[in-house]
Amino acid sequence: MSTTPPSKGASTDAGNDSRRGRESQVIRxxxxxxxxxxxxxxxxAFEVERFFLGGDRISPEEVWRRLERGTFLLLEQDxxxxxxxxxxxxxxxxxxxxxxxxxxxxxxxxxxxxMDAAEEYFRANQCTQAELRVVNLRGExxxxxxxxxxxxxxxESLPAEISVMMACHLIVMRKFLRFE
Numbered sequence: 225m226s227t228t229p230p231s232k233g234a235s236t237d238a239g240n241d242s243r244r245g246r247e248s249q250v251i252r253x254x255x256x257x258x259x260x261x262x263x264x265x266x267x268x269a270f271e272v273e274r275f276f277l278g279g280d281r282i283s284p285e286e287v288w289r290r291l292e293r294g295t296f297l298l299l300e301q302d303x304x305x306x307x308x309x310x311x312x313x314x315x316x317x318x319x320x321x322x323x324x325x326x327x328x329x330x331x332x333x334x335x336x337x338x339m340d341a342a343e344e345y346f347r348a349n350q351c352t353q354a355e356l357r358v359v360n361l362r363g364e365x366x367x368x369x370x371x372x373x374x375x376x377x378x379x380e381s382l383p384a385e386i387s388v389m390m391a392c393h394l395i396v397m398r399k400f401l402r403f404e
Contacts, residue, residue, distance in 0.1 A: 251341050254296035254308065259287045261305050262296055269307075269324035276361050278389045282322065294319070297341050299334060309338040311345050318346030318401075320356040339372055347401055354401060357394040366395055374399045 254262055263284045270281035290296070294312030298305060307325035311318055320342050325334045346354050357380065358365040366376060374397040381393055 249299060249301045249306070249337070251297050251299050251337075254291065254298040256288070256291060258296070258298060258305075259284050259291070262287050262298070262308055265305055265308060265326060266322050266324045268327055269330070270322075271327070273359070273362070276359070276388050276390045276392055278387070290322075295345075296322075297338060297345065299338055299341075307334045307338050309342050311342045313346070313349050313351065316351055317353045317355055318342065318349070318351040320354055335368075336372070343399075343401060347403060352401055353398055355396065355398045357396055359392050360395055361390070361392045366397065369397050372399070 263282060266282050266287075267280045270277075273281060287296075290310055290312075294310060296308045296310050299307040305326070306329050308322070309320060309324070310322040311320060313319075320339070323335055323338060325332075325338070343354055354374075355377075356369065356374065358369065359382070360379075370376075376395055377398045378396045379393050380396055382388060
């Protein structure tokens with residue numbers, strides 16, 4: 225699959241081979257019209273975090289705020305949303321967050337497609353590294369991101385606006401991006 229993300233406001237074919245009987249997938253930058261879809265998809269995908277969050281992962285208002293600071297790359301097939309990832313440009317680095325794939329399509333390689341798209345978006349904007357944070361209570365996440373080339377660089381407290389029901393912290397992970 226091609227994961228080259230579009231420039232803001234455009235879309236790209238994520239390239240499923242039609243000879244294999246699969247419809248093409250498209251990655252595009254989400255718009256304000258997608259706020260409800262993004263909110264629902266992220267909250268469904270992050271349902272596994274309810275044991276320490278006690279509620280939804282994100283509100284429509286937070287999705288709006290993030291759209292003002294960065295972009296959500298939205299993966300669709302036949303105009304049906306399958307997943308998204310938040311990407312924010314921060315000087316020479318990019319920040320990745322809220323990687324979400326619809327529950328019925330998880331473990332099908334779509335998260336890798338979205339991560340590749342975010343990294344390509346950063347490269348296209350001259351970022352030399354990508355950074356993300358995972359909560360320590362999600363023990364399956366650091367190995368997954370290590371497999372994608374990310375390294376743990378430290379820990380941080382959760383932002384004060386995120387209320388949790390048990391003690392936890394964030395693991396900061398970083399990857400240096402290669403330009404080809």
